[in-house]
Amino acid sequence: MSLRIRRVALTNFRKFRDPFVLDGLTDGLNVIIEPNETGKSTLLEAMRAAFFIRHNTANRLARSYAPHGEAVAPQIEIGFEAKGEEWQVTKRFLKSPSVEVRGPIGRAQGEDAEAQLQGLLGARRDTSQAGDIAAHGALGLLWVGQAQALEVTAPGEIVRDSVRATLEAEVGTIMGGAAYQRVRPRIDSQFAEYWTNSGRPTGRQTTAREEHDAAQRAAADAVTRLAALEQAFSDLEAGRAKLRLLDRDLADTTDAERRQVLVGQLEVARSAAQLLDTRRAEQGRLADRVTALDDLGSRLADARAAVADTATALTKARDRRLTLAEELGSARDRAASARELLAVAREQRRAAHMALDEGRALAAAQDRRAEIIRARQRHAELLILEAKFDAARALGRTELPAKVVKSLEERERAVDKAHAALDAGATRIEFAGELDRVTIDGMVAAPGDRTLFRETRIRLGQAELIIRPPAGLQGAEMALANARDDLAAALAEHGVASLADARTRNEAARDAVANVRTLEARIAGVTPVVASLGIEAGASALKLFIAALNEDAEGAGSGEGTDVVALTAVAARADSAVAKAEGVSEAAAEQLRETEARHGPLMVEEAGAERDAANATTQLAAMTEKPETAGLDKALADARQREAAALVNLQDAERAATAYDLAAIERQIAVLDKRVEVARTQRIDLEKVIAGLEARIDAEGGKGLGDRAAVALEAADAAAAALARVTQEADTLKLLRDTLEGARVETSRTFVGPVARRARRHIERLLPDADPSFGDDLGLTSIVRAGLGENCGDLSKGTQEQLAVLTRLAFADMLLEQGVPVSLILDDPLVYSDDTRLDLMTEILSEAATRMQVILLTCRDRAFRHLGNRITLTANP
Template structure:
C-alpha cells in the first residue's frame, strides 16, 4: 500500500481545505513547527481509513474545528494491488462516505466503510488501526519509545508470512491445543502464581483439611481448658479464705486514720509559711525597684560621658576619610587612561587573528578541491559500470509472465497424463517361482509383481511360449497430451530457454546483477549524494553535476581566499601563524581583562570610600542627637543631687526586706520537709490502696469461683472425647485427598514445562526471519549488536559488547531507537512477502543525540527502499540532513 493523497477540511485547525503535497514512494518528510497540524493530519488519516463515518466517539468529536459548525471532511488516496483508490468521508455533520477505484465509484455510505477495510485486507467491522499491521507501523506522538507489541491479528499475519519459509514450528496447532488444555486444567485448581484457586477442587480439599485441623485443635484446647479450670477452682477457694480475715482488715484501717491526722497538721504549718513568704517577696520587689532607679541614673551619667568621647573621635575620623576619598579618585583617573590604551592594542590583535584564519581557510579549500576531484572521477566510473550492468540485465532477463506460462504448460501436461492414466486399464503381472526371469512387461523383466497403467499398447512376453498385447480403447487423452507438449515447447521458445530450470537460473543471475547494481548505486549515492530518496538515474547525474558544481565553487573560493593570488605557505606554517596571532591576542585580552578588573575595583573602592564617609557623618549626627536626648532627661546641674537621694531610698528598702526574710525563715523551720510530706502521702495512699484492693480482689475471686464452677459443669456433658476421635478421622481423609490432587497438579506442571521448553527451543528458528530483517538496521546503529525477541515479536533486551541489557534498563533514547528499528524490520518482512504497509512516525526520535539521529536517518533511508516511510516532525533543524522527499501543507482554494 502506498498513500498518495491526503486532504482535510473542517478538521482541527484546518477550517478551509488543505492538502498534504509531495506524497510518493520512499522516504517522505514533513517538517513543521508545533501546532502546525501534523498530529491532526495523523488522526484524520487514521479515522478516514479505519472508522465508520457515522461514529460519535470522543476521538471523532475532537476531530472537528473548535467552535465551527462544519463537517469534518477527509480525503485519502492510496495504491494497492495495482489499483488506485480514493476515500472521501465526512464526519460529525452531513456524514457520508464514498470509495473510488481507478476513478470509478464502487461503494457509498456504510458499504464504503467496509469496502475500504476489504481493500486493505482487514476484518470487516473493525474500528481501529490496531487491526493487522497498521497499529504496529503507525506510531502516534509520544509512543515511539514504547516497545513494538503486535496484537493478535498482527502476530497471526507475521506467523503466516514466516511459516512460508521455516515451516511448522512451536509445535503447530497440536502443540497449542496441548499447552492450552494443560493450562486450562491447571487453571481449574491453581492461580498464575501456583496458589490454590478459589472455588477449585484443590482449594476445597485444602479448606476441608484446614477445617478439620482447626476443629481438632479447638477440641483439644477445650479439653486442656477444662482441666485448667478444675485446677484454678481449687486455687481460688484457698485464696478466698485468706482475703475474708476480719482482724487484718481492722488493723489496716486504724493505720490509715493515724497517717491522715499527721498529714493535716503539716498542711496548716505550710500555709502560715506561705503567707510569710508572700510578704518577703513584696519587700524584695520594693528594694529592687529602688536599687534599679539608682543604677539607671548612674548609667545615664556614664553614657553621657562616653557619647561626648565618641563624638570627638568621629569628628577626627571624618576628616581622615575625606582625604582618603580624594586620593582614590586620583588613582581611578590614571587606571582608566591605561585601560583605553590596552583596548586599542587589543582591537589590532583581533584583526591580525582574523587575517591568519582567512589564510588557513584558503589552504583547506585547496585540499577540498583535490578531494572533490577524486570523488568526481570515482562517481563517473560507477555510473559507467551501472550502465553496463543494466545492459547485461536486459540481455539475461526472462519475464515473470514467460516463466508463469512455462509452469502452466508443464502443469497442463502433467494433468493430461494423470487423466489418461486414470482412464487407462491397469495391467498387473505376478510371477510364480517357476517364471522368475522368463517374463517381460513393456520390454522390462518382471521380478515379483508389476502394476502399470496401459495408456499405450503394452506387450507381455512369457519367454518363447507366448506374447500377450493389451491395446487400450481409443480416447482424446493422447491428443490432449500432445497439445500440452506443443504448448510447453511454444512457451520455452517464446522465453528463449530450453527448460524451466534454465529460466529460473537466468532470472537468478539477473537478480544477482540487480543486487550488484544496487550496491554500486548505493556507493554512487554515498560518493555523489543528492537530495531526495530515490536512486533514479536522473538523481545520479544530478549528484555528479553537484560534485562538478562543488568543485567549481571550491576553486572559486580558493582564488578568492588567497592574498592577491600569491601562493600560500603549507598548512603547518599557517597554523603556527594563526596560533601566534591568537596567543598575542589572548595575552592582550588577559591584560585588558586585568586592567578592566583594576578599573572596576578602583571604582568600587572610590564608591566604598564615599559610602564610608557618609556613614561616619550619619553616625556623628546620631551621636549628637542621642547626647541631646540624655541631657534633656537629666541636665548636668541636677544629676549629683538625684544620685544621693536615690541611694538613701535603696538602703531603707533593703533593711525592710532583711526583716521580712528573718520572719519567713522562722515559720519555714516549723513546716515538715518535702521528704516528710512525701512519705506521709505515700503511706496514706498505700494503706488506702491496700484496703480497696483487698475488697476488689475478694469480689473478683467470688466471681471467678462462680464462673469456673459453671464452665466445669457445662463442658463435662459435651462428649468432647468422642468428637475428638471423629475429627481425627476426617482430617486423615482430607490429607489423603489433598495428596492425590497435588500429585496430579505436579504431573500437569511437568507436562506444561516440557512443552514450554520444546517451544522455547524452536523459537530461535521461528524468529530468524525477523532478526534477519532487523539486523541491517540494528548494526547501522549499534555495530555487532543483537536483539532478543519473544514469540509474540515483542523485544526483551539488547546484547552489546557481549553484555545483555534488559529493554527496561536502557535509556529513553536507546529504547525509542530500538523500538523504531523493530517496527521497521517487521514492516520490511511484510513488504518483502507482498504485504507492504506504509510506516508512519509522528514526532519520533525526540530523545536521540546528534550522532545517533544521523545513523537513524541512514536506517530510515534503507527502510524506504522496501516500503513507503512518512515522518512527521517539528525538529526542522535536526532533520536537515535526513534527506527524503519534503512534504508541505498547502491551502487548496480550487
C-alpha cells in the first residue's frame, strides 16, 4: 500500500518565506531537478516535520524551521493518499502552534490529530531534540536525506517489528508449535495482571502496593494521634504553670509606683522646655533686627560707590565707539567695490564656459560617429561568428549517447562471438600438390586452407568425397547472420556505417561542443558594453542598435575640428579670475563683518553703561529717602544692646531645661506600659491554649487511641507480607515471560533468510553472484563473492550507497506486503556511482516506482533528466 504525496504547501519555512506550493506529483517516479540552494532538502525536512514532529514542541529542531532572523510561525500543509483514502494535514509551529488532520472520517485537531497521524503512518512519538528517524517508522527508513545513504545501516525497531511478523509468517511457528501457542497466551494474561507491556507494575501489584501504603498511613496516623494526646496532657500542665507566674507578675505594684514618679518629672521637664523655646524666639528676633540694620548700611555705601563707577564707565564706552565709527565707513566702501569686480568676472566666466560646452558637444558628436563605425565592424564580425556557432552547435547535437555506443559495442561483440562459434565448429581442409583434376562443388580447387560450413562435394578424378560438417553448425551460422543483421539495423537506425564511424562522429561532436564554448567567448568579446552609444553587453543589444541606426542621421559630419583644449584654457583663466575676485570680495566682506562685530559690542556696552548709571542714581535716591537712614548708627547700637540681654536670658533657660531628659522619661514610661500590655496579652493567649487543650483531651481521651494504634500496626504488618508475596509472584512471571521471549528472539534470528532472498533479487543485478549476509538487527553486514566475504564498511562509498538504496527497496517490498504505507524519497542519491551502475540503479528505481511512489531530489540534470515525471521548484508560485 503505497503512500502518495499529492501536494505540499509551505509558508515561513526556512528559505520559503513567501507562500510556496508543490503539486503535480504522480503515483510512480517523480524527479525534482534543481540547482543547489533552491530548497530541495528543505522540502524533505518540511514533509518530515508535518508528519512526525509534534506541533507544540519548541526544541532546537522546531526553532530551526523559522527563517533566519525572523519571529514568524512556520506552517506546512500536505495532501496525500494512504490506505486508498484522501488525507490532509496542516501543521503550524512556534507561534500559536496547531495541527489539523482531515480524513475520510472527518477532522481531528491537537493531540487527537497527532495520535491519528502516528497510527496511520506506523510511527511513535518523537521526543528527541534533533529528530529521531527511528521513531518515524517505515518512512524514517525510506525517506533518505543528503549523505544518509553513504553507509549501510540497520532498520529501526518499528521496521524490524513489522518485518519480523512477515518473516515468522513465512517460516511458520518458531517455538514449540501448538504447545507454545497455548502456554504463551496464559503467561501473557497472568503477566498482564501484574505488569504493563512496558514492564511497569500494574493490576495486582498496584493493588497490593496501594493496600500496603494505606495500612502504613493508617498505622502512622493512629500512632501520631496517640502521641498527640499524650503531648496534650504535658502541654496543659506547662500552660497552667505559666498562667500562675503571669498572675503573680500582674499583681505586683512596683511598676505602677515607678510610673507615677516618672509622670511628675515629665510635667516639670515639659514646662522648662516651653520656657526655653520662648527665650530662643526672642533672641532670634533681636538678632534679625541687628542683621537688617547692618545690611542697610552696607547697601547704602555700595550704592554711592556704584554711582561714581558707572559714570566713569559711560565716558570710556562713548570714546571707544566714536573711534571705531570712521573705520567702519572705510570697510563698507571697499566691500562695495569688490562686489562690482566680482560681477564682471562671473559674466566673463559664463561666456567662456558656454563656448567650452559647445566645443565639447561638437567633439562628442565626432566621437559618436567613430564609435558607430567600430560598432558596424563588430556587427559584421558577429554575423560570421554566429554562423560558425550555429554550425558547431548543430554538429554537437549529433553526438550519440553513451548508452547507444555501448549498445553498438555489445552488438559488434555479439557478431565476433557468433563468428568465433562458427569457426570453432567448422571443418578445415588444406589442398596441396597437383589440383588440376580436383574440383569443389564443380569448381577447380585452389591450393591452401579452406573452411567448410555446410555439405561440400570434392571431386577426385572418378571419385567423389562428400564432407558434412556437424548439424549444429547451421544454428551457429544463423546466429552469426542474426547478429550481423542486428548490428546493421542499429547502425542504420543511428545513421552510421560502423562502430568506428560512430566513435569518429562522437569525437567530432565533442570537438564541436568545445568549439561552441570558444565561439561563445569570441562573441562575448566582440559585443562589449559601449556606454557612449547606450549599447549593453551581448549580441542582441548590438543587433538592435544596428537595426535601429539611421544611416542619414549618422553622416560623416564637418571636417573642421574644435580646439577644446584652447577653450578649456580660456575657461580655466576665467575660473581663476572669478576665484581671485571672490577672494578679494570675501576678504572685504570679512573685514566689514569683523569691523561691524567690533562696533556692535561697543554700542551695546555704551547702552549698558548708560543704563547702569541711571539705575545706580535711582537706587541711591531711593535708599536716601528711607526713614531708617537718618538715625542708622544710633538705631544699630541700641539693637545690639537688646540682643546681648536676650542672649543672657536664653542661657539661663537652657541650664534649666537640661536638668531633666524629656525623651528618656518618655521612653521609661513607654517601657513600663509595654511590659503590662505584653503580660496581659500573654495571659489571654495562655487561657485560650489551656481551653483548647482541655477540650482536645475531653474529645480524644475516651476513644481508646492506644488500642487503635496496636490494631493499625498489626494491619500494616499483614499488608507488608501480602505485598512481598505479590511482588515475588510478579517477578516470577516476569522472569518466565522474559525467558520465553529471549528464546523466541534467539530462534527467530536464524530466520533472516526471507530478508536475504528479497535483497539478493536486487543486489545480484548490481553485483552478479553476490550473496548478502544480514545480522540479528536485520542490517546488511557483508557481501560474499567468489567464496570471499567483505564487510560493508570496507566497500567503496559508491557501492555502500547503492547497497543502502537496494536494501531499503527490499524492506519496502516486505512492508508493502504488511499493508504499511510506504514511499521512497531520495535526496541527492547515487552521488558516487559510475555511469554504468547509475544507469542500472535508475532502471531499478523505475521498476520500484511501479509498486510505490518514488521521489528523487537532485541537482544532476544530465543523470536524471530522462526519468519519470519532471517537476520544478522555481516554476511554482
